[in-house]
């Protein structure tokens with residue numbers, strides 16, 4: 014056989030029809046994972062197939078780990094492209110240069126294996142594999158993230174079996190797998206030999222529905238081989254194919270009730286985990302068990318920074334648990350069926366799943382979708398094969414409520430054929446596909462990255478469109494592009510999901526940054542491996558950093574989607590009240606314990622349990638807080654109410670915080686700087702209270718013992734990925750425009766240093782070369798002898814067509830001032846349109862810990878609503894009170910250095926200076942790296958502004 018199968022559109026030959034997959038049974042199984050012999054060739058046919066013959070001498074070969082990708086194990090390199098095919102588009106042909114990995118695995122059968130049939134199962138191989146056992150060819154297949162099985166019983170020997178697998182990186186299948194991710198060839202999921210005793214299970218289909226009117230479940234297990242189905246807890250013992258209805262508790266993502274059962278066949282007992290639930294579109298909304306559900310979802314690619322798409326069990330569990338702990342209730346398995354064990358976790362922990370087929374042909378957009386395989390009948394068998402492999406494998410998971418045909422594959426007959434196949438096989442689930450605005454094949458209208466105003470219109474049914482679409486429920490299969498710092502605007506979306514029943518929530522793009530561990534760069538992204546075509550750090554757009562540390566975006570999302578809203582309620586005399594709204598779709602609040610606490614000056618002075626009635630899903634309760642435990646002393650006070658898990662759950666411990674809210678009882682009293690000190694001119698310096706200034710430039714030199722460098726207006730920030738935006742965005746993109754305007758290189762012209770009786774006033778004009786816009790900026794310094802007050806006034810000149818990145822002052826302190834304490838929003842970073850998770854409190858940290866390690870360095874680390882802050886060295890400190898509150902950022906490099914860095918390893922801390930930014934305002938973040946920009950309410954337009962800070966030197970801090 015030649016290698017012509019590689020670019021044949023057909024899905025393969027020799028493998029068995031797809032069937033239900035289950036993790037365990039009492040039939041023997043032998044994992045063939047581990048170390049395999051490996052040889053890499055540059056083309057598909059550089060070597061003949063004699064390696065597959067028993068006795069072939071592979072002693073000179075390398076070894077690779079299976080599951081794994083050879084490009085992450087020292088053979089070749091990964092390639093990242095978003096939608097461009099990294100080879101000429103000439104379907105179904107692929108390049109002659111086609112890295113091909115020959116794999117060999119030698120194995121003996123366990124002593125108790127028994128005779129009879131056996132299957133060899135591959136759970137995932139990218140992108141095309143040809144398989145031999147003991148020198149006999151079994152066949153070849155494509156469909157990287159789908160299972161393929163071969164009958165091998167007749168070929169097995171007790172000892173010395175040789176399994177040979179030739180894997181080609183590129184094949185016709187690659188045209189169907191143009192997902193935005195690294196191209197990572199290899200046998201990246203498990204390889205298993207399954208004993209098939211006489212009378213063992215074939216395919217089977219568990220149908221378990223729930224009638225919410227009667228609180229009953231109906232079970233029927235259709236099985237290729239007849240047997241019995243038992244569910245002891247429900248007293249069920251019926252024949253396969255027989256239907257039984259019994260009272261049950263339903264399965265939902267909030268209450269993932271599973272019943273253990275067994276499919277008993279003459280030769281095999283297969284454990285079943287049965288969840289009863291019914292999904293339907295009724296009255297134009299998606300309902301499960303009769304209730305509208307709201308997706309608080311994420312898109313999950315499979316990714317690990319060391320092993321790519323080869324995930325171990327611990328990593329999968331960690332993903333599912335992290336999702337649950339961050340209030341996420343839904344996963345879209347973008348853009349292929351995940352490792353099957355992940356769906357077991359979704360069943361067990363409770364996550365709604367949109368299971369997406371391994372199909373994307375996005376690169377054809379460059380050809381205006383000409384020759385798109387989904388609109389070319391020659392490819393239809395391959396498409397249906399993919400749909401069938403997904404549905405058959407995953408159909409017994411209660412968590413899977415929606416099948417998705419694929420992602421970004423344009424439109425065409427092939428998609429309709431897939432949808433028809435799926436509906437015929439499984440009419441009990443819904444179908445999703447985003448790429449067809451006509452919704453020809455789908456049960457819901459789905460969009461990616463629509464702006465807020467459009468989501469509002471859709472929710473109100475004012476979006477027009479084809480009639481078939483107007484009555485459908487609406488979801489955002491992708492929104493909130495979590496690339497770098499952001500996304501902004503999530504709370505604003507959430508309000509639109511809660512306002513309109515048709516808007517059933519969405520799925521953030523995406524779960525995790527795909528940065529690969531790399532000694533040179535920290536984490537590598539597109540281009541770091543010398544790729545000819547690549548899309549840079551567009552592959553790092555997750556809510557988790559590559560090492561699975563939650564980013565500020567995830568903390569924000571957790572708060573925005575919290576299932577319990579805690580906000581100010583009606584006061585009752587002196588006692589404050591809180592309103593507690595249950596935003597779950599099914600559960601009441603009895604699984605939560607509420608507690609109140611009272612902070613004075615940031616210290617908790619009293620706390621206690623708060624009794625909240627059980628409150629049904631969708632209802633709210635008003636609860637009275639106790640009398641304030643202490644009287645206000647000008648330091649600020651706040652009530653904090655938290656909802657905690659009342660018991661351990663499989664994903665979170667008792668006491669895990671699900672939701673919280675705050676009511677500020679009193680703001681700290683503003684700092685007064687009365688009785689003006691007189692400035693005095695001395696040798697080269699002006700002194701005023703604790704401060705000294707350069708007599709010629711008016712520049713601040715010292716505050717008490719603290720040397721201060723470069724204090725002046727700052728409007729620049731190292732553009733975020735969302736500032737830079739994606740090149741295809743229709744709206745103006747601020748990052749490039751700011752740079753073109755020269756905001757990164759403004760000059761400060763000194764117009765006057767005025768020393769009067771009670772103030773030093775420095776008048777300047779801040780402007781970039783080559784432009785007529787500028788900011789007249791005055792710094793007015795006053796003092797009461799102890800404290801120093803700075804009032805900055807800014808008046809824009811000329812026509813500013815762009816918002817400002819930020820507006821504030823920055824100053825340099827000695828590097829020893831690395832301690833930070835503040836009263837304000839924390840503990841983490843926040844920006845104007847991403848600040849829901851900032852809670853008011855007294856926070857301590859240090860400058861290093863204030864940095865957020867975005868894989869591509871960019872603006873980060875601002876703390877919101879800071880009333881006062883202290884920067885401290887081991888000996889002394891500087892306190893800064895804001896009037897009004899400000900945004901605080903501190904780092905050991907300049908904004909210019911942050912802007913220039915491409916990888917985390919480019920950032921080198923200064924040994925001299927801590928740069929502190931005190932911002933009156935910040936521009937929002939938005940989501941323009943792949944979505945809408947900053948909403949008008951979070952835009953920082955150049956306008957006259959005045960703001961003050963009071964600096965107080967602290968001795969012996």
Ligand code: GAL
Pocket residue numbers: 095192193348420421461491494522551554943
């Ligand atoms: C979508 C696509 C995703 C990803 C995202 C941007 O268009 O479906 O796969 O590319 O944009 O990160």
